[in-house]
Amino acid sequence: MKKRFIYIIASLLFVFATGFIILKSKTHSVEKQSAFEELLSRNAIISQMEEWKLVKAKFEALQKKIKENPSDIKSLLPLTSLYIQEGRASGNLSYYNEAAMKCVNQILKTEPNNFEGLTFKSMILLSQHRFDEGLVVARQIQKINPYNAFVYGLLVDANVELGNYPAALEAADKMVSIRPDLRSYSRIAYLREIHGDIPGAIEAMTMAVDAGAPGDENTEWCRVQLAKLYEQAGRIKDAEMHYTIAGNNRPNYPYAKAGLARIAIAEKNYTKALLLYQQADSLIPDHTFKEGMAEVYKLMGQPDKARVIAEEILEYMKKLSGNKKTGQNEDHEMAHAYMGVGDYDKALEYALAEYNRRPGNIEMNETVATVYAVKGDYAKALPYINAALKTNCKKPELLCLAGKIYAKSGDKEKAKLKLQEALKNKPLIAESLKAETEVLLKSL
Template sequence: RAMGGEWLNTKSAIQGLLAKLRQNPKDHQSQLLLALAYIQEGRVTGNHAYYDGAAMQLLDNVLAAQPENFDALCSKASLHLTQHHFSQGLAVAQKAVKINPNNAFVYGVLCDANVELGKYDEAVKMADKMNQVRPDLRAYARVSYLREIHGDVTGAQQAMSMAVGAGYIGLEQTEWARVQLGQLYENTGDLARAEAIYQQSLTLRPHYAYALAGLGRIAAARQDYPKAIQYLQQARATVKDYAFADELADLYRLNKQPAASRKMAQEAIAQLSNDATEADNNEQMGHYADRELAYAYLKTKYLDKALKHA
């Protein structure tokens, strides 16, 4: 399995928590822990539709009984951001920070929400607060992202390198940060450095989808499209991320495979459309995917639909 021992440990924890809840359905601490496990499963597998929905239901159960449960509020806010419900996430995080203003995680959520809503000055303040409370992988990664937004690429690389150094080697969060570091070098044209970082990530976390995708982009930049397609196919087989289908559509087109390109673009649209429909029908869940759908429809020449989603 690409997930390795970490995945098996999470699965084991889930089974244990489910057993506790069968004995006591009102065990709110087990509900919270199970929600956290589901959120991590969604992140690792890419199956957000299932795991995020289950996690949100558990968190709402906890908050119905304990409206000021700080951990449940933070988790719910973070889950809203995963689904691109940025305003809702910000509102829940603002409620949480009033309950506990001395927690680093909540400032990270506030930073992310403000970034996504274009409130960059406020995002910087929240990142500073986060680093004052607890400078760690998550705090350094946010500093890196904000520096990149403001055009300080060298500073972004330094901060993301600190994020990697602060994490446990091979864990998903650490290798996510390592891949982000590789992408910062990739974006500046240092393909050799980026490739080495992606290879290192694959060594430390075999079959890691986002490292495979990084190597695919490096191969594409060198116009080795068959090799790039192979890497992206491997990534897509591991994690359900629409972006891999979207990238494959581009690669097939570049490799003079128009039929395969159209098919892959249609698969990306189908995946995004399901998420968007759920978001329209449920204010609490479902991934808002209009921006991604607008670009996907542009690629397939459905201009009216692209304009609608834009």
């Protein structure tokens, strides 16, 4: 299951700071109905953060104003921002996306061309994995204000997910020329990674981290992404350093704990890795932490426990995917969840459904290729892995998969090149994948 949208998710979406929003408001009469949903209680640990007190105080103040005047756009806009940011901080994305969209719909009912309202709408649609709809709204916003950097960030995100990489590069160049900051540098980094320039990606993500405030969630998220880039480059000590800094700057930051868990696996300290993943999993709901726990259980020789975790992930994703009224699309994640329990036919069904929505996206091509490969149908996997490699992405897991598919398809020379490239920098990858790749390489 992909962490990318966690880069995606989480990635992909940086939430407006309140000060970034230019409030332009008119007051119109609308129905006297509640425009807000209540805040969900945070996990006991992260609820102790000073930030949570500030969030609740701000919510109560905005709630009071909107109760008095449901058409108060100057209050609805920051409430929308609060919901989006709380979804990111708590991991309850589906709930808060729905809450934020409710506010946005009320804003746009009053002012259909409200710039900030449309910007939030595009952000929410992208977070819900409704990328084509998000792109349509982003283009609408671009016409309203073609000189706003954040608009181009939305265009980058939407075009990346839809596989329109030249358009994404063009939007990123425009974004960074207007406003060189954490948001633009991080997107440049991601695009460089997609196109196989890991040193360039590290350089840009370092600039993103340096442009942010230490301890801020966006900054530490970027720092974690920087550490992951170091993992790909085989610079494990640098990765560990940045995960540690992120955890120190933002105590109980789950993504920093998950990163340190991967470092512990590389050191074969499985007990420590399991504890770190369990701690991360206890902080916010994110299936990638449970995936990590399942991997550790397998390494510890406890496949039954790994299977239980995989089934928990599937049940969680079914629940999330089954709530259609939220508008959340989870077909890609469902494909990985079904692969986790060995139901490859269902995995293929969901993978192809999402692929048909965005056939140009390299991650979707990688996922379809993966399912066909585990089913042993390498002939069908071949065109998808070729498409997944079209941007020259150097992600080690992708190269390992490509090498395996080429080897099974009879192209030993191509397979050898991809497998050698995958292991060249001694990247941090799953132990099972590393072992399989080494054995396959020796056989060629």
